[in-house]
Amino acid sequence: MDKTSIFGLLLGLIAIVAGQVLEGGHIASLVQPTAFLIVIGGTIGAVMLQSRATDFIAGVKLGKWVFVPPQHDFRQVLNVMVNWGQQARRGGLLALEAYVAGEKDPFVRRGLQMLVDGAEPDMIRRALELDIDAYEERARAAAKIWESAGGYAPTIGIIGAVMGLIHVMENLSDPSKLGAGIAVAFVATIYGVGSANLIFLPISTKLKHHIASETRRREMLLEGLVTIANGENPRMLESKLAGFLH
Template structure:
């Protein structure tokens, strides 16, 4: 589990609460039902109106993933693929079918099944690229939905403020209540900006990043399994896949390591 979204939201709302306390204000003065119903209800409603019901359902099904993250990373797939390369070199490609039961990653399991079934390299690449493309499209749909909410929320908040100020102007004959009513009117704008920058945009950005990492992981699996199918040496497969990982741990460079890499062009991806 990667708790970055939870940590970020806790710190953001914590900073807001700290400011409220330092200003001597009350949190309850911001928790007004009417503007919150308009901002959250109206924002989600116009968000649904911009797409389809299926997009809406898919987006909110992705919310737990935004908080939970993805335990499967591109780097974590390298060792299993190298293991399959070793098994294929020693026992043959058909032996990979024995690993289907124990393999938890659906995409990797699908590639193992295709290799065991004798699918040629070109067809296997096409199948895996199509799966990557469809996965990327689904991820973009969920991310775009919350980004759209982040764009609508401030404007919906302004609409709520305008409505409240109209009510204020209708009650100018009650000067004792004007201060309270004007303050309440701007709560809608506050919740519009707050929900956009503290909720919708962070969730959308988080889903976008998780989608990018998932595509990176699937691309690594595709290149690795194609190399396994081609009978590449396990050492080459490992070096090739490590070169594809963008967030791989950085090792301290050394003259000896540099000379070794320069002397062995087979390890260069």
């Protein structure tokens, strides 16, 4: 659980609500279902329009990484690679066949299977590099829906504000309806700008960080597998991969 993300989101929301109270306003003034529907519904609709269905669904699922991020233990990867290198040096590449079936990561299992099958190091590198590129392209396309939402939300908020003002102008003869219309107008702007800068854009940035970390982990695995395929000394393998720890 990423406590920083939870604390940051709560802090941002509490700061806005506290500011409203300190200014003498009422919290209820910030609760406008109509404005929420316009901004959030409009933003989701715009993002769905610009995205492929697969990217949109993948992006929504990827959102959980903000609060439950994937664990990337580079030290553990280094230890596993060194262990495999030692096994291969003592018993040959076929000694690693026992690890293939128990490997849960499809990327690692594919590379390990190629290694056991005696594929050339260059072939292993090319195949895994294509896999990494494809993963990064898919993941970034999925994460981009949050960045897009951050771009659309403020504009949709302005649309909501204009709609509220139109409602006000239509009811100038009835002063009792002016307050509600103006409230919707300004709250829609707050929802648009606030959701973009407190939720959508920060989520997008954090997801890009996790994607970069996963890409780096895969690159580390690639270098380890290729080094083992080349038959290099496990100590050289450890020295080569140590750079990924920093």
